Amino acid sequence: MTDLNAVLDTATKDFDNSLERLFRLVRIPSISTDPAHAEDCAKAAQAIVDDLRALGFEAEARKTPGRPMVVAHYTPKGAARNMPHFLFYGHYDVQPADPLNLWKTAPFEPTVRTDKAGIARMYGRGTADDKGQLMTFVEAARAWITTTGSLPIKATFLIEGEEESGSPSLVPFLKANRKELSCDAAFVCDTNMWDAKTPAITTRLRGLVHEEITITGPSIDLHSGMYGGPAMNPIRVLSKVIAALHDKNGKVTIPGFYDGVADLPKATKKQWQSLKFSDAKFLKEVGLKEPAGEKGKSVLEQIWARPTAEVNGIWGGYTGVGTKTVLPSEAHAKLTFRLVGRQDPEKVLKAFQAFVKGLIPRDCKVTFSGRGGGSPATEIPEDNPVIAKSAKALKDEFRRDAVLMGSGGSIPICRFFKDILGMDAILVGFGLNDDAIHSPNEKYNLESYRRGIRSWVRIMGEFGA
Amino acid sequence: MTDLNAVLDTATKDFDNSLERLFRLVRIPSISTDPAHAEDCAKAAQAIVDDLRALGFEAEARKTPGRPMVVAHYTPKGAARNMPHFLFYGHYDVQPADPLNLWKTAPFEPTVRTDKAGIARMYGRGTADDKGQLMTFVEAARAWITTTGSLPIKATFLIEGEEESGSPSLVPFLKANRKELSCDAAFVCDTNMWDAKTPAITTRLRGLVHEEITITGPSIDLHSGMYGGPAMNPIRVLSKVIAALHDKNGKVTIPGFYDGVADLPKATKKQWQSLKFSDAKFLKEVGLKEPAGEKGKSVLEQIWARPTAEVNGIWGGYTGVGTKTVLPSEAHAKLTFRLVGRQDPEKVLKAFQAFVKGLIPRDCKVTFSGRGGGSPATEIPEDNPVIAKSAKALKDEFRRDAVLMGSGGSIPICRFFKDILGMDAILVGFGLNDDAIHSPNEKYNLESYRRGIRSWVRIMGEFGA
Numbered sequence: 001m002t003d004l005n006a007v008l009d010t011a012t013k014d015f016d017n018s019l020e021r022l023f024r025l026v027r028i029p030s031i032s033t034d035p036a037h038a039e040d041c042a043k044a045a046q047a048i049v050d051d052l053r054a055l056g057f058e059a060e061a062r063k064t065p066g067r068p069m070v071v072a073h074y075t076p077k078g079a080a081r082n083m084p085h086f087l088f089y090g091h092y093d094v095q096p097a098d099p100l101n102l103w104k105t106a107p108f109e110p111t112v113r114t115d116k117a118g119i120a121r122m123y124g125r126g127t128a129d130d131k132g133q134l135m136t137f138v139e140a141a142r143a144w145i146t147t148t149g150s151l152p153i154k155a156t157f158l159i160e161g162e163e164e165s166g167s168p169s170l171v172p173f174l175k176a177n178r179k180e181l182s183c184d185a186a187f188v189c190d191t192n193m194w195d196a197k198t199p200a201i202t203t204r205l206r207g208l209v210h211e212e213i214t215i216t217g218p219s220i221d222l223h224s225g226m227y228g229g230p231a232m233n234p235i236r237v238l239s240k241v242i243a244a245l246h247d248k249n250g251k252v253t254i255p256g257f258y259d260g261v262a263d264l265p266k267a268t269k270k271q272w273q274s275l276k277f278s279d280a281k282f283l284k285e286v287g288l289k290e291p292a293g294e295k296g297k298s299v300l301e302q303i304w305a306r307p308t309a310e311v312n313g314i315w316g317g318y319t320g321v322g323t324k325t326v327l328p329s330e331a332h333a334k335l336t337f338r339l340v341g342r343q344d345p346e347k348v349l350k351a352f353q354a355f356v357k358g359l360i361p362r363d364c365k366v367t368f369s370g371r372g373g374g375s376p377a378t379e380i381p382e383d384n385p386v387i388a389k390s391a392k393a394l395k396d397e398f399r400r401d402a403v404l405m406g407s408g409g410s411i412p413i414c415r416f417f418k419d420i421l422g423m424d425a426i427l428v429g430f431g432l433n434d435d436a437i438h439s440p441n442e443k444y445n446l447e448s449y450r451r452g453i454r455s456w457v458r459i460m461g462e463f464g465a
Numbered sequence: 466m467t468d469l470n471a472v473l474d475t476a477t478k479d480f481d482n483s484l485e486r487l488f489r490l491v492r493i494p495s496i497s498t499d500p501a502h503a504e505d506c507a508k509a510a511q512a513i514v515d516d517l518r519a520l521g522f523e524a525e526a527r528k529t530p531g532r533p534m535v536v537a538h539y540t541p542k543g544a545a546r547n548m549p550h551f552l553f554y555g556h557y558d559v560q561p562a563d564p565l566n567l568w569k570t571a572p573f574e575p576t577v578r579t580d581k582a583g584i585a586r587m588y589g590r591g592t593a594d595d596k597g598q599l600m601t602f603v604e605a606a607r608a609w610i611t612t613t614g615s616l617p618i619k620a621t622f623l624i625e626g627e628e629e630s631g632s633p634s635l636v637p638f639l640k641a642n643r644k645e646l647s648c649d650a651a652f653v654c655d656t657n658m659w660d661a662k663t664p665a666i667t668t669r670l671r672g673l674v675h676e677e678i679t680i681t682g683p684s685i686d687l688h689s690g691m692y693g694g695p696a697m698n699p700i701r702v703l704s705k706v707i708a709a710l711h712d713k714n715g716k717v718t719i720p721g722f723y724d725g726v727a728d729l730p731k732a733t734k735k736q737w738q739s740l741k742f743s744d745a746k747f748l749k750e751v752g753l754k755e756p757a758g759e760k761g762k763s764v765l766e767q768i769w770a771r772p773t774a775e776v777n778g779i780w781g782g783y784t785g786v787g788t789k790t791v792l793p794s795e796a797h798a799k800l801t802f803r804l805v806g807r808q809d810p811e812k813v814l815k816a817f818q819a820f821v822k823g824l825i826p827r828d829c830k831v832t833f834s835g836r837g838g839g840s841p842a843t844e845i846p847e848d849n850p851v852i853a854k855s856a857k858a859l860k861d862e863f864r865r866d867a868v869l870m871g872s873g874g875s876i877p878i879c880r881f882f883k884d885i886l887g888m889d890a891i892l893v894g895f896g897l898n899d900d901a902i903h904s905p906n907e908k909y910n911l912e913s914y915r916r917g918i919r920s921w922v923r924i925m926g927e928f929g930a
Binding site for chain 1: 671673675682683684685687688689690691692693694695696697698700701703704705706707708709710711744747748751752753754755756757758759764767768771773775776777778779780781782783784788789790791792793796797798799801803826827828872873874875
């Protein structure tokens with residue numbers, strides 16, 4: 001039996017214990033956004049530290065202005081100086097659990113339920129996001145160490161406790177510990193598989209710019225009988241601005257908006273087509289029929305490889321029950337822009353502001369929240385050899401090619417790792433689209449956890465001597 | 466001394482008592498919208514009934530499903546069958562007084578204050594709207610009766626108690642008492658003068674149509690990272706609809722919207738120009754610089770003689786603090802249309818709905834509140850001889866021509882008098898734009914009250930034998 005097979009065997013045999021160790025962590029309500037749970041966060045961090053120390057890691061819960069940061073190192077005895085060294089990133093903090101009344105079982109009392117088709121799922125806040133996922137690292141390391149006495153690579157674990165509240169301490173921490181945390185690459189386990197049977201590596205993440213605008217017309221709310229006609233209505237102006245953002249083909253009209261957006265390489269396009277993704281099914285699930293983005297682009301391309309301008313909220317005037325003949329002084333909108341390729345967040349924001357100003361009539365003024373800002377898109381070069389080796393390991397486990405996929409969302413940590421620590425982030429995760437993260441009845445399939453652990457065993461092995 | 470001069474003399478000499486009688490009425494907090502004040506409303510109605518009975522009217526407080534309706538008739542002894550007969554309409558109910566903390570003196574303890582320029586004003590809820598105004602009728606009648614023993618005309622007083630809560634009992638009451646209440650014309654005292662020195666008769670009132678629309682895109686709120694691009698955003702669609710309502714010249718674009726809107730007659734245009742109304746001053750008071758309605762039309766024309774489409778409220782998606790990357794399922798707007806001339810409210814509503822439907826993409830649907838509806842504009846024919854005689858009486862009192870003016874708002878009672886009782890409503894009022902009706906520190910100038918009483922003495926006299 002090779003080392004790898006022995007380690008996989010251990011992982012499989014020890015799975016019930018792996019599950020119980022995860023449940024112990026899930027039972028700690030480490031909600032980072034709620035100060036009342038600060039102690040629970042510290043408790044969760046310490047539980048991970050204790051566990052990793054027992055495995056032979058040099059582990060510490062480091063203080064930050066917010067929740068503690070778990071940093072743990074493992075250097076195999078007699079490791080060569082050039083032995084591959086990876087950082088493994090996850091987060092032990094979780095979302096708040098409310099509304100509590102919608103949970104079928106208590107959020108911090110993890111429970112396994114098996115459906116009629118025989119699929120077993122564990123339910124509880126954090127089972128998927130991200131305690132279940134981060135524990136796939138820990139359990140893979142445990143399997144290696146208990147079976148062979150060591151890891152086959154050098155490893156640094158970085159497990160933060162503020163991911164669900166915007167990671168305020170992360171950037172300063174990375175900057176302050178640049179040398180200690182710089183590795184060959186970072187593995188991040190906080191994403192999904194392509195589907196329950198097909199593994200995936202996420203290589204594209206859209207960037208994000210957000211802005212809030214207020215358009216002011218008259219200095220006070222007016223009576224629409226007395227002023228309707230001569231007084232400029234700011235809702236009308238705001239609507240013109242929003243209506244002007246897209247042309248009839250769904251393209252964003254802001255001058256310069258597409259600077260840095262490249263056409264999809266033919267090979268990538270072909271690969272995505274081969275996924276047999278059903279646009280119709282994806283849209284039907286949310287009551288829609290046809291892609292609303294740029295004409296001629298598939299849903300996957302629209303989400304993974306095209307930028308957007310979206311209005312997330314709009315308000316102005318009277319919004320209560322019945323009629324009020326008010327002509328309001330102000331109208332507001334919140335917008336976000338998803339970025340791809342080399343779009344520059346700062347330039348996009350400025351271009352948007354200039355675009356809006358150009359549409360404001362003399363009798364209105366526009367103010368921007370001043371909290372606008374954002375992060376650029378991330379594209380992990382698909383020729384990074386870590387991707388190829390990880391994909392091979394995933395294929396060995398799942399007997400299916402790993403999909404190199406995109407994500408319409410944004411994971412800022414990838415940029416931070418690249419910009420501050422100079423390494424690519426390789427996103428391998430075992431979540432599924434129906435995990436209900438951030439919602440009541442969050443779950444993680446037992447199979448996600450089992451194969452997640454085994455996948456990391458294989459990936460670690462892939463880089464071993 | 467002629468009868469008229471003797472009566473005017475009485476009115477002037479008795480003014481302090483007139484003021485005290487008005488104050489007695491103001492002290493009754495007859496707020497119609499608040500059931501806790503139902504008894505106060507009944508008390509106010511009875512006070513007016515008692516006062517009119519003492520003058521020789523046949524007066525009653527008639528029951529309605531809501532607040533009582535005061536109906537009082539006066540027929541001079543030996544009156545000819547064709548003696549002019551007018552209805553005088555006012556309302557004894559008042560707006561709620563809150564926010565109480567903004568009142569300088571208690572709202573139901575009327576107080577007179579004189580400013581440095583020597584202008585005396587009475588403060589209190591209802592001093593202007595409408596107790597002060599309706600008492601100008603009563604005091605004019607008193608002056609006639611106490612001086613000459615009779616009125617020079619037949620008079621019916623209709624004083625309602627639900628004007629500030631939408632007059633729900635009025636239409637059924639008019640219908641049920643059609644014969645009793647039909648006169649040669651109705652005088653309504655609930656409007657303003659042109660300015661403190663210039664009397665006015667309001668001859669144009671805009672109609673009103675209101676509607677609320679909801680545009681639905683995806684069946685649930687979506688994450689703008691996961692769906693931004695392919696999923697249709699209903700805020701975008703709503704904005705297109707609102708942006709399409711006006712062309713670049715401020716004209717409403719709904720097909721058929723202007724059916725029934727006539728150009729302003731040259732004579733009227735000339736008359737309005739002669740008013741020397743300052744568009745700039747009017748707009749500057751509310752922080753604006755240029756008329757936003759149809760290009761080439763003055764402010765007065767835009768308010769008095771042109772229809773509008775206004776958005777009174779808009780909302781959708783996330784409107785709280787900070788950012789939420791939601792792509793909402795629904796977006797909403799409340800709209801009102803002010804109508805002029807012979808625009809048909811029902812047709813305007815239908816045309817608007819068809820216009821909206823034509824702009825809704827396949828993946829959205831629109832629903833209308835079903836509460837849409839409204840009333841047409843009112844134009845009192847300026848050749849009605851009652852207007853000419855009233856204008857003459859006002860000129861005799863004020864030594865200035867009465868302005869025949871419009872109002873951008875709507876006073877549904879005018880339509881009801883015309884449609885149910887077959888008579889025109891002649892709107893003569895003595896309020897001023899700064900009376901703060903519906904607001905804290907409502908006031909009525911003593912001069913408004915004094916000259917109001919004297920004006921009605923003259924108008925009644927104008928129609929006497």
